[in-house]
Amino acid sequence: MCLGIPSKIVEIDAALKTGRVDHLGTKVAADFALLDEPRIGDWVILHAGFAISRLDDEEAKKTLDLLREVAEQDPSFLS
Amino acid sequence: MPKIDLFQDRTTVEALLRRAARLRPAAGPSCRLMEVCGTHTMAVHRSGLKSRLRDAGIDLVAGPGCPVCITPNDIHEAALGLVMERENLILSAFGDMTRVPTRRGSLQSAAPARGSSVRVVYSPRESLDLARRHPDKEVVFFGAGFETTIPAIALTARRAALEKIGNYSVLTALWLIPPPLRAILQAKDARISGFLYPGHVSAVIGPQAYEFVPREFGIPGAIAGFEPADILLGIVSILEQMAAGRPRVDNTYGRVVSPDGNPLARAAMAEILDEKDAVWRGLGRIARSGLKLREEYAAQDAERRFGLVLGEAAADPPGCRCGDVLKGIVEPPGCGLFGRACRPDLPQGPCMVSYEGACLAFYKYGRNR
Ligand code: SF4
Numbered sequence: 326m327c328l329g330i331p332s333k334i335v336e337i338d339a340a341l342k343t344g345r346v347d348h349l350g351t352k353v354a355a356d357f358a359l360l361d362e363p364r365i366g367d368w369v370i371l372h373a374g375f376a377i378s379r380l381d382d383e384e385a386k387k388t389l390d391l392l393r394e395v396a397e398q399d400p401s402f403l404s
Numbered sequence: 405m406p407k408i409d410l411f412q413d414r415t416t417v418e419a420l421l422r423r424a425a426r427l428r429p430a431a432g433p434s435c436r437l438m439e440v441c442g443t444h445t446m447a448v449h450r451s452g453l454k455s456r457l458r459d460a461g462i463d464l465v466a467g468p469g470c471p472v473c474i475t476p477n478d479i480h481e482a483a484l485g486l487v488m489e490r491e492n493l494i495l496s497a498f499g500d501m502t503r504v505p506t507r508r509g510s511l512q513s514a515a516p517a518r519g520s521s522v523r524v525v526y527s528p529r530e531s532l533d534l535a536r537r538h539p540d541k542e543v544v545f546f547g548a549g550f551e552t553t554i555p556a557i558a559l560t561a562r563r564a565a566l567e568k569i570g571n572y573s574v575l576t577a578l579w580l581i582p583p584p585l586r587a588i589l590q591a592k593d594a595r596i597s598g599f600l601y602p603g604h605v606s607a608v609i610g611p612q613a614y615e616f617v618p619r620e621f622g623i624p625g626a627i628a629g630f631e632p633a634d635i636l637l638g639i640v641s642i643l644e645q646m647a648a649g650r651p652r653v654d655n656t657y658g659r660v661v662s663p664d665g666n667p668l669a670r671a672a673m674a675e676i677l678d679e680k681d682a683v684w685r686g687l688g689r690i691a692r693s694g695l696k697l698r699e700e701y702a703a704q705d706a707e708r709r710f711g712l713v714l715g716e717a718a719a720d721p722p723g724c725r726c727g728d729v730l731k732g733i734v735e736p737p738g739c740g741l742f743g744r745a746c747r748p749d750l751p752q753g754p755c756m757v758s759y760e761g762a763c764l765a766f767y768k769y770g771r772n773r
Contacts, residue, residue, distance in 0.1 A: 354527075354529070356527075356529055356556070356559075358559055358668075358672075359555055359556075359559075359666060359668050359669045359672065360668070361668060370604060370607060370660055372552045372553060372556070372604060373498075373526065373527045373528060373549070373552070373553045373556045373557075374526060374527025374528070374529045374530070374556060375527070375529075375555065375556040375559075377552060377555070377604065377607055377608060377666055377669060378604070378607040378608075378660050378661070378662075378666060380659050380660060381658065381659050381660075381662065382659075384658035384659040385658075385659035387658065388637070388656070388657075388658060388659060389410055391637070392410050392411070392413075392416050392420075392633055392637070393410070393416075395416065395419050395420055395423060395640075396415055396416050396419045398419075399418075399419035399422055399423070400422070401418075401419075401422070
């Protein structure tokens with residue numbers, strides 16, 4: 326139920342706060358009632374048909390930097 | 405697509421595993437980390453992390469984070485009773501819920517009353533649509549879930565009330581994640597040294613919901629995502645906290661979990677639902693650990709609408725130790741039925757049914773290492 330794969334918003338009905346997202350290449354109906362100002366192109370986590378969180382690019386970059394750092398500091402990195 | 409390859413990258417994962425192993429000795433004599441969420445349970449088995457970490461002296465223990473598993477049998481049997489005894493009723497549920505065995509069989513195997521049926525849905529919205537399309541039938545959504553799903557379920561009840569859809573109601577099995585964590589720590593028998601907190605429940609409730617864990621119990625923890633590197637980042641953080649003797653609630657899944665969680669989702673929950681004491685499979689009654697529809701939504705509450713009598717927890721299937729599995733006291737192979745009388749094609753308990761169930765995870769991936 327809680328798969329972590331993000332979906333991308335591709336359609337919005339602003340009045341109803343519903344629309345569609347692209348989830349791994351398939352377009353599925355989504356409800357944006359729990360999202361502040363949904364925008365086309367936003368990446369969201371969809372859960373039981375509702376977007377419950379929007380992905381934060383800055384935070385994603387920070388985590389990726391941290392991962393790179395861990396890999397580079399690893400003793401086997403240069404060997 | 406945000407770059408997720410690095411989260412699955414082998415080199416990164418190996419580097420994180422080595423870092424965890426290096427930190428391990430400083431973390432103390434015992435290291436039992438509970439992965440609260442069933443999706444984490446599945447992920448650590450599927451990726452092989454479970455046994456890799458065990459080799460490094462880090463034990464991962466499954467927790468109560470599977471809604472299908474912790475919903476006790478009295479509620480499953482009430483759902484079954486509705487569809488078997490009432491005519492012209494559509495009972496809709498998430499797929500796994502329909503396969504849980506009870507004394508009267510499962511929803512999937514039930515013989516519905518005349519004009520009644522069981523329908524599998526992916527979203528409570530589909531359930532509300534069923535009610536719109538079948539005004540001549542009662543449509544009951546078997547709404548089981550944690551804070552990830554609860555706002556969605558609550559909103560459909562409110563929409564039914566606002567749009568005057570008079571034939572829609574919800575059989576609620578709504579569970580809050582923080583209270584059982586307190587119960588597990590108070591019971592002490594699971595000997596937990598840290599929590600890997602669920603990524604998506606936390607996206608709703610926010611990190612501060614777990615602050616009582618380090619404050620009152622001195623237990624470290626981290627919110628983590630679901631890719632192998634995400635999980636290891638969380639574990640490394642917990643080990644660092646253990647080594648430093650400074651427990652806190654770390655958030656290693658910042659791209660999805662914001663510091664305040666999702667206030668809109670929490671507002672919807674607070675407006676539509678009230679807290680109640682609830683009985684969990686295995687964990688028993690836990691104060692203010694469940695939610696029910698507020699008085700103004702009594703018409704959307706299947707329990708009140710149909711005068712269902714719940715709360716007398718029906719006995720668990722004979723021999724099934726799901727309850728102890730959910731508390732982190734035994735691992736699935738410790739159950740006498742595991743792999744013999746109880747298999748995915750013949751589940752005896754919900755922990756073998758659910759895609760997030762610990763028994764299924766062990767059965768599917770236990771052999772690969
Ligand atoms: S193996 Fe089957 S019977 Fe045993 S605890 Fe798990 S679900 Fe229950």
